[in-house]
Amino acid sequence: MATVKNNIKNVVIILLAFTICRIIVSEGLTVDQMEILHIGLDGEVSTEDTELEAASLDFGRLSSKGETFAVVRPASANDVAKVVKAANKWTPFAVSARGHGHSINGQADTRMKGVVIEMGKGSGGIKSPRVWEKEMYVDVWGGELWIHVLKATLEYGLAPMSWTDYLYLSVGGTLSNGGISGQTFNHGPQISNVFELDVVTGN
Numbered sequence: 420m421a422t423v424k425n426n427i428k429n430v431v432i433i434l435l436a437f438t439i440c441r442i443i444v445s446e447g448l449t450v451d452q453m454e455i456l457h458i459g460l461d462g463e464v465s466t467e468d469t470e471l472e473a474a475s476l477d478f479g480r481l482s483s484k485g486e487t488f489a490v491v492r493p494a495s496a497n498d499v500a501k502v503v504k505a506a507n508k509w510t511p512f513a514v515s516a517r518g519h520g521h522s523i524n525g526q527a528d529t530r531m532k533g534v535v536i537e538m539g540k541g542s543g544g545i546k547s548p549r550v551w552e553k554e555m556y557v558d559v560w561g562g563e564l565w566i567h568v569l570k571a572t573l574e575y576g577l578a579p580m581s582w583t584d585y586l587y588l589s590v591g592g593t594l595s596n597g598g599i600s601g602q603t604f605n606h607g608p609q610i611s612n613v614f615e616l617d618v619v620t621g622n
Contacts, residue, residue: 458505462494474517474535486532488512493536494545500619502534518562518589538562539589550575556614561591580606 465471470490493499499516506514513533520539539562548571549558555577559568565579566586572578581602583593594616598609606612 458501460491460493460498460501462498463492465490465492474537476520487535488532489534491534491536493538496617496619499536502536503619506534516561516591518592519564519587521588521592538591539564547571550577552577559590561589561594563590564588565590565593579609580612581609583609 466489471487474490475487491498491502493502503514506512514536515533516536516538518539538560545560545562548563548568550571551557552575557568557572557577557579564587565582568590569578569582569586581598581600583598583600594610594613600609
């Protein structure tokens with residue numbers, strides 16, 4: 420009888436220790452998730468359920484497997500860099516850039532616990548396309564739609580040499596895939612017409 424009591428006692432101790440470890444791990448992760456609200460972004464951070472759900476769905480609602488815990492609307496590339504650095508500094512979490520949600524099969528969701536950066540819904544610091552008429556180029560944010568780029572350049576009698584056949588896609592989204600279109604055979608893909616890119620590496 421004493422052996423049975425000792426075995427039960429040992430099982431209870433093991434279960435209690437396991438439960439405490441699980442609480443520590445889950446609470447620690449929760450604290451890290453909320454730290455994203457305090458990393459000094461100039462843009463906006465949301466943890467509202469409706470925004471998290473919207474950021475976890477992609478075009479046509481083909482995928483909803485993301486586990487987004489925050490949505491960031493950056494005010495600059497510096498905000499993007501801060502989020503990526505935080506992902507490397509704390510308990511690792513996924514970071515996904517989302518333009519206007521046209522990707523499929525979960526490409527723009529996090530697939531694991533993480534943050535979605537809404538590039539197409541940047542906050543007030545994001546500037547409209549700036550056209551350099553004499554130099555014949557345009558400076559744009561990665562989340563900008565091609566239709567806005569075209570409208571801005573047409574005011575100066577200019578137009579991108581190569582653009583997508585559907586203009587309601589983001590610049591960053593199409594460049595990440597090369598940017599193949601009807602003009603490609605004459606002017607190359609969009610990516611070959613880029614003078615300069617700001618790239619966030621996470622270091």
